[in-house]
Amino acid sequence: MDSAGSTPAPLLVNMTGISKRFGPVSVLREVSLRIFGGEVLILAGENGAGKSTLIKILGGVHTDFEGAIEIEGRVVRPQSPLEANALGVAVIYQELSLIPSMTVADNIFLGRALTRGGLVDDGAQVRQAQRLLDQLGIEIDVTRRVEDLPIAMQQLTEIAKALARDARVIVMDEPTSSLNAPEVEKLFNLVRDLKARGCGIVYITHKMEEIERIADRITVLRDGQHVGTAAAADLPSEKLVELMVGREMEEQFPRHQTKAGEERLRLEQFSVAGKTRDARPIVDSVSLSVRRGEIVGLAGLQGSGASELFLGLFGVYGEGTGGKALLDSQPLRISSPRHAIAQGVALLTNDRKATGLVLSLSIIANATLADLPKLSPGGWRRPASEQAAAEEKAKALSLRAANLEMEVGSLSGGNQQKVALAKWLQIRPRLLLLDEPTRGIDVGAKREIYQLMNQLSSEGIAILLITSELPELLAMSDRIAVMHRGQLTAEFTRETATPEGILEAAMGRVT
Amino acid sequence: MTTRTEKSDGVLRRVWANPASRAVCALVLVMLLGCFFNAQGAFFKLGTHRDALRQASVFGILACGMCLVIISGGIDLAVGSVLALVSVTFSLMSVHWGWSPLLSVPICLAFGMACGAVSGGIISWFRIQPFIATLAMMVFARGLAKTVSGGMKVSTAVKNPDGTYRYVDVPAVFRFIDNRILGGNLAVVTVIFLVCAALAWIALSRHRWGRYLFAIGGNEEAARLSGVPVTLTKILAYVAGGLMAGVAGLCQAAQEQQGDPEAGTGYELTAIAVVVIGGTSLSGGRGGIGPTMLGTLTIGYLDKILSINAVPEASRLMLTGVIIVLAVLAQRRRRS
Numbered sequence: 079m080d081s082a083g084s085t086p087a088p089l090l091v092n093m094t095g096i097s098k099r100f101g102p103v104s105v106l107r108e109v110s111l112r113i114f115g116g117e118v119l120i121l122a123g124e125n126g127a128g129k130s131t132l133i134k135i136l137g138g139v140h141t142d143f144e145g146a147i148e149i150e151g152r153v154v155r156p157q158s159p160l161e162a163n164a165l166g167v168a169v170i171y172q173e174l175s176l177i178p179s180m181t182v183a184d185n186i187f188l189g190r191a192l193t194r195g196g197l198v199d200d201g202a203q204v205r206q207a208q209r210l211l212d213q214l215g216i217e218i219d220v221t222r223r224v225e226d227l228p229i230a231m232q233q234l235t236e237i238a239k240a241l242a243r244d245a246r247v248i249v250m251d252e253p254t255s256s257l258n259a260p261e262v263e264k265l266f267n268l269v270r271d272l273k274a275r276g277c278g279i280v281y282i283t284h285k286m287e288e289i290e291r292i293a294d295r296i297t298v299l300r301d302g303q304h305v306g307t308a309a310a311a312d313l314p315s316e317k318l319v320e321l322m323v324g325r326e327m328e329e330q331f332p333r334h335q336t337k338a339g340e341e342r343l344r345l346e347q348f349s350v351a352g353k354t355r356d357a358r359p360i361v362d363s364v365s366l367s368v369r370r371g372e373i374v375g376l377a378g379l380q381g382s383g384a385s386e387l388f389l390g391l392f393g394v395y396g397e398g399t400g401g402k403a404l405l406d407s408q409p410l411r412i413s414s415p416r417h418a419i420a421q422g423v424a425l426l427t428n429d430r431k432a433t434g435l436v437l438s439l440s441i442i443a444n445a446t447l448a449d450l451p452k453l454s455p456g457g458w459r460r461p462a463s464e465q466a467a468a469e470e471k472a473k474a475l476s477l478r479a480a481n482l483e484m485e486v487g488s489l490s491g492g493n494q495q496k497v498a499l500a501k502w503l504q505i506r507p508r509l510l511l512l513d514e515p516t517r518g519i520d521v522g523a524k525r526e527i528y529q530l531m532n533q534l535s536s537e538g539i540a541i542l543l544i545t546s547e548l549p550e551l552l553a554m555s556d557r558i559a560v561m562h563r564g565q566l567t568a569e570f571t572r573e574t575a576t577p578e579g580i581l582e583a584a585m586g587r588v589t
Numbered sequence: 590m591t592t593r594t595e596k597s598d599g600v601l602r603r604v605w606a607n608p609a610s611r612a613v614c615a616l617v618l619v620m621l622l623g624c625f626f627n628a629q630g631a632f633f634k635l636g637t638h639r640d641a642l643r644q645a646s647v648f649g650i651l652a653c654g655m656c657l658v659i660i661s662g663g664i665d666l667a668v669g670s671v672l673a674l675v676s677v678t679f680s681l682m683s684v685h686w687g688w689s690p691l692l693s694v695p696i697c698l699a700f701g702m703a704c705g706a707v708s709g710g711i712i713s714w715f716r717i718q719p720f721i722a723t724l725a726m727m728v729f730a731r732g733l734a735k736t737v738s739g740g741m742k743v744s745t746a747v748k749n750p751d752g753t754y755r756y757v758d759v760p761a762v763f764r765f766i767d768n769r770i771l772g773g774n775l776a777v778v779t780v781i782f783l784v785c786a787a788l789a790w791i792a793l794s795r796h797r798w799g800r801y802l803f804a805i806g807g808n809e810e811a812a813r814l815s816g817v818p819v820t821l822t823k824i825l826a827y828v829a830g831g832l833m834a835g836v837a838g839l840c841q842a843a844q845e846q847q848g849d850p851e852a853g854t855g856y857e858l859t860a861i862a863v864v865v866i867g868g869t870s871l872s873g874g875r876g877g878i879g880p881t882m883l884g885t886l887t888i889g890y891l892d893k894i895l896s897i898n899a900v901p902e903a904s905r906l907m908l909t910g911v912i913i914v915l916a917v918l919a920q921r922r923r924r925s
Binding site: 392394415416418427433434436437438443447448451459501 | 795813875
């Protein structure tokens with residue numbers, strides 16, 4: 079990292095032996111991280127590797143951890159983001175921390191307003207803020223309110239805010255998620271500028287194209303552990319991916335051999351428009367086919383658009399979708415979840431507590447909610463049929479609860495997920511969209527869900543599966559489609575799929 | 590490796606956790622209070638109970654509709670004004686214009702439902718918060734009531750073309766509603782209240798729409814993603830609230846023998862208090878008609894006990910305010 083003849087780069091931050099647990103779950107184990115001045119360090123790893131947790135520890139958000147942090151030689155333990163700022167560390171998180179109703183200038187000086195005689199000196203703030211932005215080459219009128227700016231400008235404002243604090247260490251978590259190409263260029267220029275000033279920059283991304291452009295060194299985390307750090311030159315993309323994935327792939331959950339039938343779902347150039355008119359589409363011209371009895375795995379890292387593909391198919395965006403979708407050769411009418419359900423499409427969301435279940439209602443109520451029109455002909459409910467239906471599904475799913483009138487909120491994660499599945503099985507779907515079906519549940523329940531997936535596909539149901547666990551994806555999918563930034567970048571069969579191939583495609587390598 | 594079997598809570602925990610049984614506790618406490626402060630035996634007279642029930646009935650009718658709206662996660666501040674609007678319209682139709690109740694009653698109820706539909710529509714289609722939308726309707730309906738009544742009470746004193754006044758008879762339908770049955774012991778308005786409660790109970794616990802109300806109040810997004818017709822369900826909740834406000838307006842007109850455009854002021858707050866004391870959560874998703882009826886009785890008896898003990902109205906209001914806060918605190922679910 080130092081070329082011959084130049085002064086060695088100063089060690090700005092030295093984190094050693096960092097461990098963190100949330101309850102019984104160990105998220106980081108003996109991780110070390112070194113940040114040098116004047117260089118860009120890429121922090122790489124799959125979803126759940128521990129990257130965000132690590133930088134939150136550096137940034138003073140998580141204060142309960144084991145290990146040591148040294149900043150410029152001094153042992154520190156930041157107890158709050160404010161303290162971290164004072165120590166020269168600025169962290170720019172993905173969720174912007176700007177106050178939308180205040181101006182850019184006010185946001186930049188948030189918490190450290192310039193005052194004159196006890197009152198905020200608006201003039202000085204505006205002047206200094208504008209000067210800062212001009213120096214950084216960002217063209218924003220600092221008197222505008224943040225909420226009136228496009229998201230890309232907001233992100234650049236967030237970066238400027240961090241820089242205004244004279245930080246020596248700047249951590250950026252996925253900073254280009256909302257930026258288009260010219261704005262990404264501006265950001266990269268900014269980054270080079272900061273490097274030249276001697277700042278140490280930690281850049282979290284999973285976009286291969288960005289890593290190749292700006293990385294000086296790369297640190298890889300996997301399953302909460304530090305698996306390697308090397309100069310960017312020594313870590314080309316294939317080796318990087320190998321490091322990120324690294325584990326032994328065991329056939330833990332063998333998939334039944336099923337005979338796939340006729341095509342059930344056909345997507346042609348399916349798109350979901352972006353949030354604003356000039357934003358890039360969240361799902362961009364995806365063409366995909368799923369047959370009866372098939373399980374197609376949909377892989378993608380954060381921002382890939384996979385979940386949004388499901389939501390779009392399910393009618394959540396109403397008419398905000400483009401392209402063609404055919405179910406059993408008939409056009410799929412996309413207008414609302416109600417219509418999707420009536421056509422035999424079911425969506426198990428990736429957040430059962432927030433969008434999958436009504437926690438205050440009973441197991442029976444939740445399990446029968448989607449099928450209530452059929453279970454209550456003419457509108458009048460039949461508690462006996464509801465009870466019978468729920469009991470039947472509970473048995474099929476091995477749902478163990480003392481009493482089906484219990485509130486779903488009091489069940490364990492695995493049982494809650496089974497109630498959500500019961501609801502969708504009840505409508506006898508033709509197409510089942512599963513978004514992270516085994517997230518946050520114990521091993522035993524996971525196995526039961528895999529068995530269920532096998533059984534459903536053998537009954538002819540077509541399944542689309544999103545999962546961020548590679549072993550699960552590889553074990554359960556008949557075919558795998560990979561998405562990156564809304565587009566389909568690769569398709570694999572069971573035979574051709576490898577963890578490295580999938581991850582590379584998820585990071586932007588089109589094959 | 591094994592999946593845990595979920596056990597239900599112990600018996601005592603379940604009793605306290607159940608909103609209905611908490612509402613019973615509240616009522617029992619109030620009754621005990623009455624026994625203690627019985628104003629030289631007045632509390633034990635049949636007439637006292639008859640009156641308490643009759644006076645609570647109008648609030649009870651409003652509370653039935655309010656309960657449905659609150660369960661769906663909303664709130665309706667307009668019911669007091671709609672009560673006045675219907676009261677005034679009913680009086681005009683029955684007293685001044687001499688219309689048959691077969692015509693006036695359905696039209697007045699439709700009027701109430703229309704107000705509810707407008708509130709519900711504004712909330713669902715324009716995505717305006719229920720508090721704001723029904724606040725606006727509250728003010729609008731009050732203004733409409735004053736317009737319809739010409740700013741005065743619509744009473745049995747009818748203005749003649751030449752400017753003098755004559756008195757007309759109280760219409761038969763008014764007398765019917767204001768009557769008592771069962772040997773003078775049960776007021777007709779109480780029967781109407783019980784009928785409204787029964788209808789609301791049936792809708793809530795036996796109809797698909799009732800289940801949808803709970804789902805939306807509990808988690809609107811999850812409900813939508815489960816195929817629940819959120820917009821229609823919410824609008825119907827406010828229509829139901831408007832219908833109940835209309836029924837209450839008919840009763841109010843008959844009992845007062847006039848249509849007062851200022852009637853019902855503050856009734857919405859009492860209705861909300863009744864629902865909340867009954868154990869229905871303001872955040873939606875939990876509650877029921879049974880507990881709401883207990884809440885009606887609780888507030889009704891509380892008011893009666895205070896009045897037979899000649900507590901001045903100002904103090905009654907303050908005490909009721911304190912009781913409401915205590916009741917809600919007692920409802921806090923213990924977080925595990």
